[in-house]
Structure formats: structure tokens, C-alpha cells
Amino acid sequence: MPKLYTGAEIVFKCLEDQKVKHIFGYPGGAVLPIYDELKNHSSIKHILVRHEQGAGHAAEGYARSSGKPGVVLVTSGPGATNVVTALTDAYMDSVPLVCISGQVPTHLIGTDAFQECDTTGITRPCTKHNWLVKDINELSEIMHEAFKVATTGRPGPVLVDIPKDIQFAKTKYKKLKKEKQINGKSNNNFSQKQIDQLIDLLNKAKKPVIYSGGGVINSGPKASDALREFVELTGFPITSTLQGLGAYPGDDNQFLGMLGMHGTYEANNAMHDCDLLINIGARFDDRITGKIDEFSPNSKKVHIDIDPSSINKIIKVDLAIVGDVSKVISKLNKTILKRKNGHSKSNKSNIAKWWEQIQKWRGKNSLNFVNSNDSIKPQHAVQRLYELTKDKDTYVTTEVGQHQMWAAQHYKFNKPNRWMTSGGLGTMGYGLPAAVGVQIAHPEKLVVDIAGEASVLMTMQEMSTAVQYNLPIKIFILNNQYMGMVRQWQELLHEKNYSESYSEALPDFLKMAEAYGCKGIKAENPTELDEKIQEMIDYNGPVIFDCHVDPNENCFPMIPSGKPHNQMILGPKDQEDNKIKGKGKALV
Amino acid sequence: MPKSKSAYSVPTKKEKSDTYIFVVWVDNEAGVLARVVGLFSGRGYNIESLAVAEVDAIKNISRITIVTTGTPQVIDQIKLQLSKLVPVHKVAEFKREDKNVIFKEMALFKIVGKKKKMEMCLNVCKKFDLVILDETKTSKVIQITALRRDIDKISKKLKPWGLISASRTGAVAMTRGAKIFN
Numbered sequence: 001m002p003k004l005y006t007g008a009e010i011v012f013k014c015l016e017d018q019k020v021k022h023i024f025g026y027p028g029g030a031v032l033p034i035y036d037e038l039k040n041h042s043s044i045k046h047i048l049v050r051h052e053q054g055a056g057h058a059a060e061g062y063a064r065s066s067g068k069p070g071v072v073l074v075t076s077g078p079g080a081t082n083v084v085t086a087l088t089d090a091y092m093d094s095v096p097l098v099c100i101s102g103q104v105p106t107h108l109i110g111t112d113a114f115q116e117c118d119t120t121g122i123t124r125p126c127t128k129h130n131w132l133v134k135d136i137n138e139l140s141e142i143m144h145e146a147f148k149v150a151t152t153g154r155p156g157p158v159l160v161d162i163p164k165d166i167q168f169a170k171t172k173y174k175k176l177k178k179e180k181q182i183n184g185k186s187n188n189n190f191s192q193k194q195i196d197q198l199i200d201l202l203n204k205a206k207k208p209v210i211y212s213g214g215g216v217i218n219s220g221p222k223a224s225d226a227l228r229e230f231v232e233l234t235g236f237p238i239t240s241t242l243q244g245l246g247a248y249p250g251d252d253n254q255f256l257g258m259l260g261m262h263g264t265y266e267a268n269n270a271m272h273d274c275d276l277l278i279n280i281g282a283r284f285d286d287r288i289t290g291k292i293d294e295f296s297p298n299s300k301k302v303h304i305d306i307d308p309s310s311i312n313k314i315i316k317v318d319l320a321i322v323g324d325v326s327k328v329i330s331k332l333n334k335t336i337l338k339r340k341n342g343h344s345k346s347n348k349s350n351i352a353k354w355w356e357q358i359q360k361w362r363g364k365n366s367l368n369f370v371n372s373n374d375s376i377k378p379q380h381a382v383q384r385l386y387e388l389t390k391d392k393d394t395y396v397t398t399e400v401g402q403h404q405m406w407a408a409q410h411y412k413f414n415k416p417n418r419w420m421t422s423g424g425l426g427t428m429g430y431g432l433p434a435a436v437g438v439q440i441a442h443p444e445k446l447v448v449d450i451a452g453e454a455s456v457l458m459t460m461q462e463m464s465t466a467v468q469y470n471l472p473i474k475i476f477i478l479n480n481q482y483m484g485m486v487r488q489w490q491e492l493l494h495e496k497n498y499s500e501s502y503s504e505a506l507p508d509f510l511k512m513a514e515a516y517g518c519k520g521i522k523a524e525n526p527t528e529l530d531e532k533i534q535e536m537i538d539y540n541g542p543v544i545f546d547c548h549v550d551p552n553e554n555c556f557p558m559i560p561s562g563k564p565h566n567q568m569i570l571g572p573k574d575q576e577d578n579k580i581k582g583k584g585k586a587l588v
Numbered sequence: 589m590p591k592s593k594s595a596y597s598v599p600t601k602k603e604k605s606d607t608y609i610f611v612v613w614v615d616n617e618a619g620v621l622a623r624v625v626g627l628f629s630g631r632g633y634n635i636e637s638l639a640v641a642e643v644d645a646i647k648n649i650s651r652i653t654i655v656t657t658g659t660p661q662v663i664d665q666i667k668l669q670l671s672k673l674v675p676v677h678k679v680a681e682f683k684r685e686d687k688n689v690i691f692k693e694m695a696l697f698k699i700v701g702k703k704k705k706m707e708m709c710l711n712v713c714k715k716f717d718l719v720i721l722d723e724t725k726t727s728k729v730i731q732i733t734a735l736r737r738d739i740d741k742i743s744k745k746l747k748p749w750g751l752i753s754a755s756r757t758g759a760v761a762m763t764r765g766a767k768i769f770n
């Protein structure tokens with residue numbers, strides 16, 4: 001007779017089989033049996049957060065920086081509802097998460113029991129799939145399938161809801177079965193013919209541009225290597241979405257910088273004027289495309305993506321290749337090299353004129369800003385942070401807002417998985433807990449959360465987590481006392497009516513740091529900035545860095561509402577000529 | 589000054605919407621209908637009618653038939669999004685005008701009134717596989733199977749002649765000939 005295990009034991013046996021090392025969670029009535037079992041599984045370390053949203057974002061940071069799925073454990077009712085923001089965030093940005101939630105005992109489901117909520121109902125639209133386990137005999141299979149669904153195809157969050165009586169019930173454990181096809185949901189059936197078609201397009205192009213996205217990061221480090229080889233082989237310019245930063249070296253000459261609403265002048269103009277656009281693992285997000293009708297009007301468009309539903313969703317493309325980026329690009333590179341052996345004619349000369357044009361756009365120096373000796377400019381602060389940390393293989397997370405865009409513009413990433421930011425959902429409060437998760441995955445590395453003072457207050461309680469586990473995360477707050485991006489839009493679109501975007505009663509971040517038991521550092525003028533940043537880096541422990549920056553600085557360049565890619569606002573001077581009027585306002 | 593442009597895309601060139609019928613094979617498990625229907629409402633697609641029942645008790649497969657309208661791009665998206673759902677095995681879609689596919693709906697009508705008017709009702713329904721399910725001196729319950737627009741027309745006609753209650757199914761579909769969907 002085989003040994004019988006309780007549901008709680010089975011949960012851990014599955015986690016062990018899936019090689020899970022860390023889980024982020026918060027206990028409560030409906031998950032107590034699972035928490036009780038924790039002590040018997042020394043290979044799995046539980047990180048106690050201070051709020052379930054923090055657990056979700058920490059697991060996202062963990063997943064994004066390590067390539068492994070993040071695991072979250074929460075209780076029923078409020079535990080589950082608190083994690084919904086993080087699940088939605090992970091769904092939008094394709095981060096693999098497995099969330100295990102406790103549920104009231106089966107016989108109480110539907111009775112409005114204490115801490116009951118319809119968890120699978122609530123999370124259905126923000127997960128790839130979810131399960132309510134009503135039979136103990138299904139638990140092990142569901143757990144394994146959960147990991148499979150979360151990590152295959154386009155990754156994303158899943159949730160397994162386990163009623164308390166199922167956690168106590170006993171059954172046999174079923175080991176992970178190898179490669180059971182689930183409804184053919186993974187898509188990797190591209191053909192050599194498609195690759196050949198793409199190469200024909202490459203050869204004909206005179207004004208090509210590569211637009212790479214988060215799919216390259218999700219496809220693993222090999223995909224970034226393949227992308228670099230592809231860019232080198234073709235000599236094409238490359239731009240990246242917010243999520244794709246780091247897949248291609250940010251300081252390389254072929255890199256045009258980020259594109260989109262706050263992208264560089266050269267990247268957006270290249271997108272607009274190109275004759276061949278190659279989208280690799282991106283999804284034509286509306287922050288990227290601007291006005292759809294005038295999006296890259298004269299180009300042939302190629303889309304490489306693992307998710308068939310991303311193809312033609314927003315922008316119709318001429319050639320779609322559905323597959324894993326890493327596999328597609330490797331195949332592409334091989335074919336290019338093979339063909340080159342036949343006749344070594346490269347089309348790099350075809351695009352020389354295009355590069356000249358790009359250099360002209362570059363001449364605008366669109367990330368430029370007017371520096372100051374009196375106050376710290378936020379862009380300057382990010383630049384100094386970059387200069388002082390670039391040799392350290394630094395991991396950067398951000399919150400959401402102006403500081404996020406400045407970080408994306410001025411911090412140059414050279415490796416994938418070093419940049420964790422909430423792009424799709426735009427979740428303020430993402431960065432601090434994400435930094436906790438990143439530091440757990442990479443205990444020896446420098447982890448910096450480039451934050452805004454408004455965002456960071458949304459999940460500030462996780463500093464307590466950082467202190468508890470001695471996680472030396474650095475919270476680098478660009479403190480301008482405003483919800484900066486809100487204020488910027490109000491300035492541009494609402495006649496400077498700064499409705500509720502100023503925080504009147506900010507806490508003293510130094511005292512806050514002291515209260516949490518970590519180090520606080522404050523910088524108020526440019527002369528002390530470098531020294532203070534160095535102090536932050538050298539300190540072996542968590543730091544809250546309160547960097548007082550110019551409160552009126554705006555984030556440029558910017559594609560204002562109602563304009564296509566080639567009509568950007570470049571800086572304070574340009575603004576006068578580009579006032580946004582009429583209906584466009586309502587649609588930002 | 590160009591009119592209404594935006595950082596969010598504006599739907600300018602709207603393509604023509606057509607009516608399509610989706611047939612979806614799913615695992616017959618708890619919540620599967622909610623997943624399918626939630627996808628439609630969450631992404632702003634429209635459902636005109638819906639029919640669902642288990643069709644294979646051994647493999648535990650249900651067949652959902654959904655009538656919807658949308659531009660070709662939206663129809664394409666519906667198909668791809670449905671295919672991504674974990675319990676979905678297969679998705680097929682047809683234009684309503686497709687001659688190779690049979691679409692049928694069923695309706696139950698309760699008619700109350702004088703004999704003469706009831707006769708008129710039965711006459712109108714005759715060519716739609718009329719079945720009389722229940723009769724009393726003053727009432728009849730009848731069943732017809734037809735296309736949606738025919739049922740629409742009939743029920744309108746029957747109203748003044750004593751139709752007091754109507755119950756209708758969504759459309760179900762089947763291809764003609766020996767071929768099956770794939």
C-alpha cells in the first residue's frame with residue numbers, strides 16, 4: 001500500500017518536484033495546514049511579506065530576474081483579493097507566477113463563510129488559468145499543470161485555490177508526468193519557408209528597423225544572444241520597448257534607445273519612416289504605436305511572437321512568425337550565415353543612407369535636459385546612479401511614473417533580466433516589493449529600486465520584509481513631492497490645474513528608515529549627490545535614499561496625445577509650438 | 589488642427605461587421621462556460637445567442653455554439669483568444685451565409701385563444717417542422733425549428749393571435765455532407 005499524503009504535504013511535494021526554492025506569502029486561517037507543513041521542507045524558504053500585493057510583486061521580481069516562476073502563498077478572502085493587482089500586473093507583462101490560495105472548506109463554499117470570496121471567479125480574467133481543487137485526488141496533477149501553464153507559451157500567472165478540508169485530506173501522490181500535451185497550447189511550428197520570406201525582406205530593405213520587446217527576455221538569455229548576433233549580421237538599427245530593455249546592450253551604437261511615448265527622437269522617427277519593421281517579441285502596445293492610422297505608414301511589417309493572438313491584434317502585419325523568439329532568431333541567423341557562404345553580398349551598403357538619416361535624428365540629442373547647480377535634476381540623478389553602479393551588474397526595479405521613464409531613458413542595460421518594471425498595468429508600488437524578490441533571487445548582487453515618493457508609499461511596508469531577511473535593497477527615491485507624471489499631464493492637458501497631485505504631508509524618509517531599522521540617506525544638492533550615492537552602494541544593508549529633485553521637471557521627449565511618431569515634443573522649448581487641443585485631450 | 593487624435597488608438601476606419609457562428613469544443617468542467625463568456629464580455633465582444641451541452645460523455649467534451657458579430661479583425665481575435673483558453677480543444681467559425689453549414693434554432697410557443705386564431709398560428713408554423721406538444725381546449729404548446737430570423741418573424745406574427753409565452757434556444761450548427769469541422 002503506497003503512502004498516503006495530506007493535501008498540504010502534496011503541495012510541498014509538488015513544489016519540491018518543480019525545484020521551487022522560495023515562496024512569498026502571508027499566512028491566514030484557510031492556509032494554516034500548508035503553513036504547518038512548511039517546517040518539514042527545508043529546501044523551500046518562505047519569505048514573509050507585509051501585504052499580499054507585496055508577495056505578488058516580489059514573486060514577479062524574482063521571476064523576471066531569474067527566469068524561474070515566482071510562487072505566492074496566500075490565504076482566502078482578503079489574502080486572495082490583495083494579490084489580484086499583482087496577478088493582473090503579471091498577466092499584462094507575461095510574468096510566470098504560481099499563486100496558491102487557501103479557501104474555506106468545501107462544504108462552506110457559497111455560504112458567505114468567514115473570509116470566503118469567489119477567488120477563481122475574481123481571478124479568472126487576470127490569470128492564464130485557475131483551478132478550484134474540489135477533490136484531493138486531483139491536487140497533484142493540478143499543481144503540476146499549474147507550473148506548466150504558467151511557464152510555457154507566453155508566460156503568465158495561474159492560481160490554484162485549495163479549500164482547507166482538501167489540505168487535510170489524504171491521498172497518494174502522483175509524480176510529475178513528462179510532457180503531457182495540454183491541448184496544443186504551446187506554439188512553435190514556424191516553417192523554413194517563413195524564415196526564407198523574412199530573409200528576402202531583409203535583403204530588399206533600405207530603411208529597416210528592429211523593434212524588440214519583453215518576449216526576448218522571456219525567451220531566456222539565449223534569445224538575447226541570438227538577437228545580438230542577428231543585429232550584428234544585418235547591421236540594422238534596433239530599438240526596444242520598455243520591457244525589452246537589456247536584451248540588446250543599451251550603450252551599443254546600433255541601439256537607438258527606447259521607443260514609444262517617452263522614447264528617443266531617433267527611435268520613433270525610425271519607426272515612422274522605415275520600410276521594414278521587424279517586431280521581435282513585442283505586442284504593438286498603445287504606448288508604442290501612438291496613433292494607429294499613422295503608425296509606420298510605409299513599412300512592410302514582420303511580427304515574431306509566441307502568442308498567436310498577438311498577431312494582427314492591433315497592427316496588421318505582412319509576415320507573422322509564431323514561435324519562441326530564441327528558436328526563430330537562431331534559425332534565422334543560421335540561414336543568413338548559410339546564404340552568405342554562397343555569395344558574400346551583404347545588404348549593409350543598402351542601408352548606409354538610412355544610418356546617415358538616423359545620425360541626423362540622433363543629433364537632436366532628445367534625452368538632453370538643462371542641468372542645474374542649485375537643484376538636483378532627476379535625469380542627472382539617474383545618470384549619476386548609472387555611472388556609479390554600471391560596473392556592478394546591477395539589478396534595477398522601478399515604480400511607475402516620471403522616474404520610471406527617466407530610469408528607462410538614462411540607465412543603460414547591457415544584460416537581460418536586469419530591469420524589472422511594471423509596463424502593461426503600470427502599477428505604482430511595484431518596485432519596492434519587486435526589489436525584495438530580485439534580492440532573494442540574487443543575494444550577492446546590487447539591487448536598486450528607482451522610485452518616486454508617491455509610488456513607494458503604496459507598498460512601503462515591505463521595507464520591514466527587507467529588514468527581516470537582511471536584504472540590502474536600495475530604495476532610490478526621486479522625491480519631487482508630486483505625482484510627477486500626473487502633474488506633467490495636468491500641466492500639458494489641463495491648464496496646470498494640479499488637482500490632487502501634490503502630496504502635502506510626506507513622511508520624513510530618514511525617520512522612516514530609522515523606524516524600519518534600515519539606513520536613511522538624504523541628498524539635496526548636486527554637489528553631494530555622488531558621495532551620497534556611493535555611501536548608499538557601500539552600505540551593506542537596506543537603504544532608503546531620499547533624493548530631493550527639482551519638483552517642476554517634466555519627462556521628455558514625449559509623443560503628445562493626438563500625434564503620430566514623427567511629431568514629438570523635445571523639451572521645454574519645443575513645447576510652446578505643440579500645444580494639445582481639442583478632443584485629443586480626453587483620450588490620453 | 590487635425591481632429592481627434594490620441595495616444596490611445598482611435599477607431600477611425602471601421603470595417604464592416606458580419607455575423608459569425610463559433611463552435612467551441614471544451615472540457616466539460618466547472619467554470620468553463622464562465623471562461624468563454626467572460627472572455628467575450630471582458631474584451632467587449634458581442635454574443636447574440638449561445639447554446640451549450642455535453643456531446644461526448646466519455647471524453648467529457650461539451651460543444652458551445654456562439655453567434656456573434658464583429659469585423660474580420662475582431663472575429664480573428666475571438667478565435668485566437670478562445671484557442672488560448674486551457675479547457676478549449678478546438679474552435680471553428682463560419683459566416684452565417686455559409687451554404688455548407690446548417691444552422692438551427694428551436695422555439696417553444698404557448699398560444700392561448702379561440703380555435704380559429706390557433707388554426708392560423710399552426711398554419712404559419714407548418715413549414716418549420718411543427719410539433720404540437722400539448723393541447724387543451726383553450727391552449728396549445730408548439731415546437732418549431734428554424735433560422736433565427738424566421739423565428740423572429742413568426743413570433744411577431746403570432747403575438748396578436750394569442751402567443752403568450754415564447755422560449756427559444758441559441759443556434760446550433762452542423763456542416764453538410766460527410767465532412768466534419770476541424
